[in-house]
Amino acid sequence: MTLAHSFIRRGVNLVQRYSTMRQADDTPEVHQIPPFAALIFLLTCAFFFVLLAVLSYTAGHLILTLCMVESSSTTAYVPIESVEPVDDSPPAYQEDGSLRQDDADVNLIKTQPITASLKETARHLRVRAGYLWVFRGFSAYVVWNFTRSIVVGMLSSASNSPFLTIIAAIIAEVALANIHMTWIHIIISEPSPKRWYQRIPTPYLRTWKKIAPAVAIWAVTSQVVTILPLLVTNSFGVLRHMNDPSYQPGMKEAYAGAGQLFFAMLLTVLLFVLLDVPATVAMVRVAASMLPEEDETIVPFDRTFGGLTTPEIIGGQGKIGIVEAWRSFNWECRRRLLKTVVKVAALIMATWLLFSIVAMIEAHTLFGPAFGEMMKSMHGIANRGS
Structure with a gap:
């Protein structure tokens, strides 16, 4: 939402600037952007940014x-009369796979995971959470991200180095690990x-020590997934020249820039699956x-993770280890998650x-030849807002 706010605010300034622009020799204005056209374009961008934020x-x-x-799945015995009769339906089985002979009024039902379907998950959450x-979890999410932005700003204010900003972001994520974990607890x-x-x-400190290593690994991979596509995309083609004052992009360059942005999204998805998902x-x-x-x-949800966790009250850590957390996520769950990631992407x-x-x-329709200047301004706003 920060980018959308910055885009709208700077867009209004852009409209005012080009509405009064004249050449130095008082010749008629060139490539003037109609204020009403700019307003329509900005409102369209704002709508899609909000929509993308909600979907994200x-x-x-x-x-x-x-x-x-x-x-991965749930099994349960239900009364046979509660199940719709189906011709040639298989007989009821026990959990060990053997045929149930002694109880004719129950049937074994094995259900698919709720999250196997986006529609079913949304329906389930609507029923259970309104x-x-x-x-x-939106309140915790906002506080977590807002506090993280403040911490990153404080740590990186001494220099404009992108590397320092990345390090500051990782430190902020680790420092706020408990709030991040609270958000996860609210969600699940x-x-x-x-x-x-x-x-x-x-207690806050003891809990932080348990979750901080996992958050640190996740923070590093998240920065790689976020920064690397931007660095690669801005290193070639049209976007490489956008900061050049003498560069005058036209509609052909606009198409090329859109293609580069689409490539950046594909690269982001690839890195997300290979690095960010496991972490x-x-x-x-x-x-x-x-x-x-x-x-x-x-x-x-199996709280014991197949018996891998030991409660603190009997001398255990009260949590699962990082390696065990990934290994306990079996291949059936991984395939389901990958399918869900593909659907979301x-x-x-x-x-x-x-x-x-x-x-x-x-x-x-709205800008015509003046779109080149608008395109350069949007690119500058996006760079400052990211």
């Missing part, structure tokens, strides 16, 4: 987090009457293993592609 939070954060902790499920558990800050695990799964499952006993999970990329098409149509 609900599908890219809430649903994926649940997918990382849900057990129609405002899209805002689950049933709605609670407690405020989000009342759910921060205590995130391990971190989320370590945090999930520390969920307080009084909190009920909102999806089926396709949904977000389709939305982005729709935005690109709409933006290009509006650019042709």
Whole structure:
């Protein structure tokens, strides 16, 4: 939302600037941008930025987090009369696979994981958490990100070095590990009457020592996934010349720039699957293993991780290790998560592609030859907002 706010604010300034622009010799203004056209374009961008933010939070954060902790399947015995009769239906079996001979009024039902379907997950959350499920954990999420921005700003204020900013971001993530874990606990558990800050695990320091290593690994991979596509994309083609004052891009360059941005998204998805997903799964499952006993999970979830966790009361750590967290996530769960990631990525990329098409149509219609200057200004705003 910071980028959208910056875009709108600077866009208004851009409209004012070009509405009054004249050449130094008082000749008629060149490439003037109509204020009403710029307003329509800015509102379109703002709408899509909000839409992308909502999709990113609900599908890219809430649903994926649940997918990382849900057990692969659930089995249960139900009365035979509650099941719709089906011709040639198989007989009931016991958990060990043997045929059930002594009890004819029950049937074994094996259900698919809830998170195997985006639609089913959304329906499940709506039933269990209400129609405002899209805002689950949003308060903790906002505080976590806002505090992280302040910490990063304080640590990187001494220099404009991008490397220092990356190091500052990693330090901020590790320092705020407990708040991050609190957000995960809110997402994976049933709605609670407690405020989000009342759910921060205590004692704070001892809890932080348990979750900090997993968060540190995740923070490093997240920075690689975020920064590397930008560095690669801005190192060639049209975007490489955008900071050159003498560069005058036209509609041909606009198409090339859109292609480079699409390439950046593909590279981001690839790095996300190969690096960020394993690190995130391990971190989320370590945090999930520390969920307080009084909190009920909102999806089926094996708190013992197949017996790998030992409660603190009997001398254990009360959590799962990083390596065990990833290994306990079996191949069936990994395939389900990968399918969900592909669905989420396709949904977000389709939305982005729709935005690109709409933006290009509006650019042709509203700006004409003045779009080159608007394009350069948007690129500068995006660089300052990122």
